[in-house]
Amino acid sequence: xxxxxxxxxxxxxxxxxxxxxxxxxxxxxxxxxxxxxxxxxxxxxxxxxxxxxxxxxxxxxxxxxxxxxxxxxxxxxxxxxxxxxxxxxxxxxxxxxxxxxxxxxxxxxxxxxxxxxxxxxxxxxxxxxxxxxxx
Numbered sequence: 001x002x003x004x005x006x007x008x009x010x011x012x013x014x015x016x017x018x019x020x021x022x023x024x025x026x027x028x029x030x031x032x033x034x035x036x037x038x039x040x041x042x043x044x045x046x047x048x049x050x051x052x053x054x055x056x057x058x059x060x061x062x063x064x065x066x067x068x069x070x071x072x073x074x075x076x077x078x079x080x081x082x083x084x085x086x087x088x089x090x091x092x093x094x095x096x097x098x099x100x101x102x103x104x105x106x107x108x109x110x111x112x113x114x115x116x117x118x119x120x121x122x123x124x125x126x127x128x129x130x131x132x133x134x135x
Contacts, residue, residue, distance in 0.1 A: 002070075005077045014075050017047045025078060033086045041083050048076045 002008040006025065015022035019038045023031065031041050052072040065073075121129070 002074060005074050008074050009078050016044050016079060018044050028082050045079045048079055052076055
């Protein structure tokens with residue numbers, strides 16, 4: 001396997017089979033992780049895996065890898081990397097959304113507590129604070 005699969009992919013002009021035709025490395029980043037139709041990274045990965053499996057003849061003695069094997073392995077590795085990045089970005093977005101919801105809840109609770117403290121002040125204390133704020 002090459003050290004830099006993206007360098008290998010671009011130098012060798014790898015293409016990725018999909019239901020909408022062959023995709024470039026750049027186009028692969030725009031394919032959704034999941035979809036209702038078969039245009040998604042999972043389907044692209046399955047197609048690449050099947051191509052690699054079909055090109056690999058079962059042998060318990062010979063262990064040679066041809067240029068085709070290298071190309072198909074690199075194709076699958078690129079797809080797997082894009083999937084991994086997509087899953088990480090998805091998890092990160094969910095975490096940010098969850099944090100935003102929790103922050104809003106906490107700010108609401110804090111506002112309620114602050115309002116409670118203000119309402120506990122006496123009439124004279126409230127008047128003094130209003131005067132201190134000026135007009």
